[in-house]
Amino acid sequence: MDDWLIDDDRLSLGRKSVLPGEGFFFPDSFEAEQAEAEARDILTDAGVVVIADPDADGLACTALIREAHGEGALLPAGPHELQEALAWTADYAEPDATVFVCDLCPDSESDLGALEDLTDHVERVVWFDHHQWTDELAALVDRAGVERTVGDSEEVCTADVALAELDHEFDEQYADLAAVTRDHDLWIREDPRSDDLADYSYWSEPEEYIETIDEHGPDLSEAVHEFIAEKRVEKEALVTKAVDRAELREVGEWTVGVTYGRCSQNEVAEALREQGADAAVIVKPAGSASIRGTETFERAHEVAQQVNGGGHPKAAGCKPDIYDDMLDYAHHWTTQGAVAKQAIVDAFKRLPEEDGEGVDTER
Structure with missing residues (x-):
């Protein structure tokens, strides 16, 4: 298949609206090989590992963990990638590592197939979340020896959970970051900064996002606001469609x-x-x-x-x-x-x- 057939930059807005992005057309097996190689590199020699959903909430958790522990290798994982992330961490993490799982909730027992391998391999596994857990999956995670804290999904985001549970005196900017993240994640929308955080976390690379919020908190920089404004032109057109x-x-x-x-x-x-x-x-x-x-x-x-x-x-x-x-x-x-x-x-x-x-x- 010719590359130009899946090139997003050449698609009209109407066609872009109804077709998936070019990454969809790569076989899962090819992407899995690349992802596992990247995971191996991320996990090697890491004393603290963070498996997190790479949205604003998961990345805010990563920033908090790094602030509290002075390190934290990020392994991004969406909800449907949880099993792979746990398995790769069990295979490649250091035996004395502490592993945090953030803003991810298992949908079924199959998502947790590698959990016992992980808890057997590393020093400590901590799980922060705020989604709706079934009693069966909660019990399965708890029996594996995981330190699991799940906040009320109608009251807090996962960054709130991390802020409360981590043993660290955080600067005010991190409490502000959690509050603004919650405003979007719970769809409260009372703080205009929350949409900016959500959009920037989607359009930027995870490490770029974390570096930005570490420096500016939820207020971002003028350059970032200009970047968001440019990207929103197409975003709003796709919303209208x-x-x-x-x-x-x-x-x-x-x-x-x-x-x-x-x-x-x-x-x-x-x-x-x-x-x-x-x-x-x-x-x-x-x-x-x-x-x-x-x-x-x-x-x-x-x-x-x-x-x-x-x-x-x-x-x-x-x-x-x-x-x-x-x-x-x-x-x-x-x-x-x-x-x-x-x-x-x-x-x-x-x-x-x-x-x-x-x-x-x-x-």
Whole structure:
């Protein structure tokens, strides 16, 4: 396949909106080999290791750990990469290392297949999070000897947990960083700096982001603000595309906004909320989807858990298990995620009813 076929820079905005980024077209096996080699380099000789989701919350945790311990080799890992990250750390970390796992919640027991190997190999494993854990997975992690602290997902982000649990007197800028990170991660949006942090963490490399917040805290620099402003031109155009193709569906007692596109899901969800949606489903060209709730729908994680995912009551992610070959992906792109949309809408329909106290009851 010619490189130019997947070159993002030559795609029109309309095509970029409905197709995945060029990284999608590299085989997982090729990326896995590269990722494992990079992990080996990161972990060799590291006394403190941080496995973290490379978003604003996970990277804020990394910055806090480095400030507290004077070091912290970062191994970035998204929710679907947790098993590999644990396995590589078990294989390549130093025996006397302390390992922190931050802002990651296992979706199933298979995500934890290498956990006992890790706890047997290293000196200490600490887990900070704020997502919704099942009792079974929590017990499995605890039995492995992990020091696990999970904050209330409606009150704190993982950076808040790290700030409280780490044995260190932090400067005020780190408390401010955690507060601004929480403002975005919990979708409070009362601090205008929080959107800047979230966008910059997405568009910059993890080490660049950590270096910036170590120097400036959540206020960033003028150069960074200029960079964000330039990137937001395309971001806003992609958001508009996704909002324009959205539809509102009545699903049981809720109005669910459903759309498709490569876009910033939070801004799309906010636009759909303003149109009357209780919840929003944003299906991505790469096959994953984001589910966002509101004050009238706080069960996003329950929907996601039915379709290979998890998360918070108001913010969750998933990737429906519906892609058997490239023809399925071709159908996904040309129908703008029709099968994935229906799988997630069906998950809304299967939610058990709640009683008057918010407790699930069978339909």
